[in-house]
Each structure stands twice: as C-alpha cells, then as structure tokens.
Amino acid sequence: MLSGWSTRGGKTCLRCAGDTKSCWLKHGRKFCYTSHRRFLHKSDRMCKDKISFGGKLEWGEAPKLLSGMEMLQQLDGVLTEYKKEDLKKRRTELFDHDKHQFWKKKSIFLELPYWATNLVPHNLDIMHIEGNYCDNLLSTIMGFVGISKDNLNSRRDLEELGIKKPLHPIRKGSSLVLPPSSFTLS
Incomplete structure (x- = not known):
C-alpha cells in the first residue's frame, strides 16, 4: 500500500505488471494467478508437465524486473499526489490496460534521494x-x-x-x- 501499486484485481503483481496472467474463480470468488512456470528454467520438468496443468505446456519468458529508475519514469507525469476528489476518477482508469494505470498514487518514498537505486523498492511483510x-x-x-x-x-x-x-x-x-x-x- 505504501508503494502506490494497486493491490486489487487481476494485475496486482508489481513484477509482472500488465503481463500478469490471472483468471477469476467463479465459485471461490477470487483471482487465481497463473503462468508461474515461466519463472522456471526452460529445462525444468514442470515446464513440460501437461497432466498437472490442464494439458498445457508453458514456455513463456519471465517478465523483466523493473529498476527503481524505470518505476520513476513510469510515474513521471502520470499521477499526482493523492487527492480525495481524484479517487473516483482514478478508480475508473485504474484497470485500464495502459501500463501506467496500475499505479494508484505517488508514494511519498519517491521523494527520498536513494529510492531510485534501492534494490528492494517494495517489501513484503x-x-x-x-x-x-x-x-x-x-x-x-x-x-x-x-x-x-x-x-x-x-x-x-x-x-x-x-x-x-x-x-x-x-x-x-x-x-x-x-x-x-x-x-x-x-
């Protein structure tokens, strides 16, 4: 939440961003994130396992990890500081397929001089x-x-x-x- 990345919906992975593969589970009423085998080495036996994964092979490439500088470039001029009156407008644009619309606000951490070179700009609890x-x-x-x-x-x-x-x-x-x-x- 502190990073400003949207934590709701089918595109919540900061690493995969717009390339996040997800599907809605009708009965469980939640998103299921798929295509995780693309992070494995191509020779891994799981990539060739059709039986466990609905008859599908997966050979996709893992998304490139964005650096802090690339994240700053994405945000530059796209979002402003958080304002309550802008929230409704942002919600309607939030899940647009434009790669910049996954950010919901500019984090205050962007003002730190070392944030762009931080190796772990987003941390997990x-x-x-x-x-x-x-x-x-x-x-x-x-x-x-x-x-x-x-x-x-x-x-x-x-x-x-x-x-x-x-x-x-x-x-x-x-x-x-x-x-x-x-x-x-x-």
Missing part, C-alpha cells in the same frame, strides 16, 4: 505471509472443516478449469461429496 501460509497449510492438511482452503467451492473451480480430475466433487443422490485428497491426513 514476511511475518504475516508466513503466519497465513502456515495456518492455511495446516488447516488443509489436517482437514479442518470451515478453516481449510480445500472446500466445495475450490473443488468446483478445479472442475471448471478442467484440472485435477480425481478431486472433482462427486454427485451422490442430491448432495455433492468431496473425494479424499492425497494431502489430507486421516
């Missing part, structure tokens, strides 16, 4: 990421109902995407049953 990841992983492995990310909506999204066929919900009478997954402990 690792403590919260690790905490959320650990909670979600343990809840899914242990099969906690209501907390687990492995639920009916996620299975219906897998079915709609046409991947992981053994995990698709099975209709038994008037209800849907989730087949046990290989990663859930008994």
Whole structure:
C-alpha cells in the first residue's frame, strides 16, 4: 500500500505488471494467478508437465524486473499526489490496460534521494505471509472443516478449469461429496 501499486484485481503483481496472467474463480470468488512456470528454467520438468496443468505446456519468458529508475519514469507525469476528489476518477482508469494505470498514487518514498537505486523498492511483510501460509497449510492438511482452503467451492473451480480430475466433487443422490485428497491426513 505504501508503494502506490494497486493491490486489487487481476494485475496486482508489481513484477509482472500488465503481463500478469490471472483468471477469476467463479465459485471461490477470487483471482487465481497463473503462468508461474515461466519463472522456471526452460529445462525444468514442470515446464513440460501437461497432466498437472490442464494439458498445457508453458514456455513463456519471465517478465523483466523493473529498476527503481524505470518505476520513476513510469510515474513521471502520470499521477499526482493523492487527492480525495481524484479517487473516483482514478478508480475508473485504474484497470485500464495502459501500463501506467496500475499505479494508484505517488508514494511519498519517491521523494527520498536513494529510492531510485534501492534494490528492494517494495517489501513484503514476511511475518504475516508466513503466519497465513502456515495456518492455511495446516488447516488443509489436517482437514479442518470451515478453516481449510480445500472446500466445495475450490473443488468446483478445479472442475471448471478442467484440472485435477480425481478431486472433482462427486454427485451422490442430491448432495455433492468431496473425494479424499492425497494431502489430507486421516
């Protein structure tokens, strides 16, 4: 949020910017970010794995990481300081396909003399990421109902995407049953 980059929608990755590959999951009601295999080396076996990835190979190039100077050039003359009256106008233009429209405001950090040469201009809160990841992983492995990310909506999204066929919900009478997954402990 401090960087000024939009953290909502299908183009939230600062590194990929306008080249972010995402799709909307209808049942889970969230964005799914795809094409992550392009960051792997071309000889990696995952790039050739069609079975796990919906019958698709991926040979795309990883996006180039923008330097602080390139970010400043993108922002130069595009956005002004944050003003409440400009917010509504910016929201309508925010998800335009123009590469500059992913920025929602100019960060105050741009005024720092060393920001353009900073190697990590955008940092992640690792403590919260690790905490959320650990909670979600343990809840899914242990099969906690209501907390687990492995639920009916996620299975219906897998079915709609046409991947992981053994995990698709099975209709038994008037209800849907989730087949046990290989990663859930008994």
